[in-house]
Amino acid sequence: MLSTTDFQNDKDLSNLRVDLHSHTNCSDGALTPQELIERAVNFQIDVLAITDHDTVSGLDSAKQTILDKNIPLTLIDGIEISTEWQGFEIHIVGLNIDPNNEALLSLIEQQQQRRETRAITMGEKLTKCGFPDIYQQAKALAGAGSITRAHFARVLLQQGAVSKMQAAFDKYIGKGNRAYVKPNWCSIEEAVAIIHAAGGVAVMAHPIRYDLSTKWLRRLIVHFKAVAGDGLEVVLPQMNDAQRKLMLSFCLEYELHASMGSDFHQPSRWSDLGRNLRMPEHAKPIWQIW
């Protein structure tokens, strides 16, 4: 963790603006790490975690920007690891990790290989749907970063094949649709173990977004706890009160810590860095254990 202030000693971040989930163009975010840091400053964020999909490649330049410009922002080294559980794609966020840890770097290499293989197959399927060369275009958009379905969705949007990103998922690349490719991600257990080996804490990202019934969500959380997961994201910008209450009750019942983040990808009208993020009173914040 890179810090320009000294508050982390008592680990009380409750009076600070904290955002523990964000993306750069090292995965499917729109901003460079430098631009993200500058945006965080403009939004008066005190503590920011960068959590790109299966990569830590944005962290160094983000740190450099903070140092060069003497910015009063604490950067938490993070990652968002894609995992597979019972046919669902579950995202596990690692916070306060050592980005140079060998086990972590080796997992990242495997996940990148899986992303590449999946992207090629997705490209083949989309070619059959009438979109030739889409792999090359998505790859060009991703550049040196992690290639994701969001890149394919953006290409489909640019080509006018869909009217919004969501439609690309609903029509083609979302689970069960024509160009969906079943991924080969690591298990939740492996992701948690490697985050721990890298000195971090493991948080289940956006539990409300997996389209699971409460019964299945409980099963997922029981499994996550059984493999030593540490926390749940209980505060997301798009959550309603009932969802937040349910996530908080899971935290209390399974002794999990609470995390919060915007999952910022790009400037938009609906959400932004740090917006509407406040730790609920009865939650045990994840930063108490990192």
Ligand code: AMP
């Ligand atoms: P991947 O990790 O390759 O499966 O890509 C998943 C990424 O696509 C997510 O992190 C989101 O940024 C984006 N995404 C997933 N589902 C949707 C959706 N329904 N609409 C827009 N973006 C989505």
Ligand code: MN
């Ligand atoms: Mn994403």
Ligand code: MN
């Ligand atoms: Mn995610």
Ligand code: MN
């Ligand atoms: Mn994310």
